[in-house]
Amino acid sequence: MHRVLHAFADPFAFRQALPDIWSGFLINVHMMVIAEALVLVLALLMAIVRGLPGRGAKPFRGLAILYTDFFRGTPLTIVAFACILGLPGLGYSVVKNASSEALGVVALTIVYTAYVTEVYRAGIESVHGSQRMAARSLGLSYMQAMRYVVLPQAIRRVIPPLLNDFIGLQKDTAIIGAIGVTEAAAQGTNFANSYFNFTGYLVGAVFFVYLTIPLARYTDHIIRERERRERAAMV
């Protein structure tokens, strides 16, 4: 037991590893914030395309379905390797000089957009058809009904599952560390290589947990609030 504690939770090593792990963790946070912002927008567009009515939109619907099916099923590690190691080799100036961190964000965005598209779609489908009908019968167009009536209700409903996916995304930024970005997990490995001690990983873990707990509690709070309101509405 003593040996385990010494290897993974040594107080002295903890303090020693803190600065480097922290600077690595800032990279995790950075990647996460940018990827989340991109995912929120792209997945919404993808969900709207997936729901477009009519025969003319069929090819677009098909592409959106193909995209979500493919990237929801592909491990992030594979997409990350492909982006970070593969994209610069294409020779396009946009990606040739891109940092591994930026390419990691691309990988995270590609994979998580597929997940979050499905979350949005579930939200859109949960809004009762009579709402769209009421909007359309006022003379609003399909997109106006979507924008002013369906989406505001849909998005409110999917905030808890969205936050849940974002907790997953936060943690998955560490996978990018395995492919050449010195974020928190990679810094932990560096520390272990220099000092033969793995406490650096614990430091990283603590940072991640500190970041996810407020999100998790906030999610709980939103769910509770909604239940309270729905009970009140039923009275």
Place this chain on the structure above:
Amino acid sequence: MSAQPFVSLKGVTKRFGDLEVLRRVDLEVKEHNVVCLIGASGSGKSTLLRCINLLERVEEGEIVVDGQLVTNGKVDVNALRRKIGIVFQAYNLFPHMTVLQNVSLGPRKVRGLDRQQTRATAMELLVRIGLEDKADEYPDRLSGGQQQRVAIARALAMNPKVLLLDEITSALDPQLVSEVLNLVRSLTEVGMTMIIATHEMSFAREVSDKVCFLDAGVICEQGPPDQIFSNPTEPRTREFLKRIIEAGRL
């Protein structure tokens, strides 16, 4: 009053799969007239209303609204629906918007009026329906009757030329029915053209210029309310009214 009917249906047939919900329906509604559709649930009243504003597509027949043929697939649906207000049985207010926002959405986004203008007109409408003090409440804080009055105001805010009312009191507690019917009555007094699907027989008798009895997707009998309610010629109309009277609803 113009001689041309404002809304006319000729041989309208609507199917859901194999089921014919409307069969060769003919109906004319003159401007400023009130036409009530009566009949059992499932007789096609709601579907008939939904065909008029193209929420449902008809398989056969023609519908003309305000001199415009709307069933040829070429009509601008959104422009047509501006002229035709509809109020639903389940109110269908937008739960994420306040009462005022519910009433203003159409004028702002469809008619393109500015915020102040729509706010003023919406408030006028809320005064008219007696709910000006609820302007900033969300629909879930309102009673069913109040919600339905807001739904009527939302339809009126578009300045429709005809109003379709789809069993608008059927979901209400009995004590809330009259406040909604009173509002509809006030609309008849200002000459609003209306087509009303309803189970409120006394009300239909009181406000209609014409009553249509629907049975299994067919307009079985139509005529002035006194004739339909006191002197129906069709056996099915008689049978229906007999059951209504037995149930104490007329």
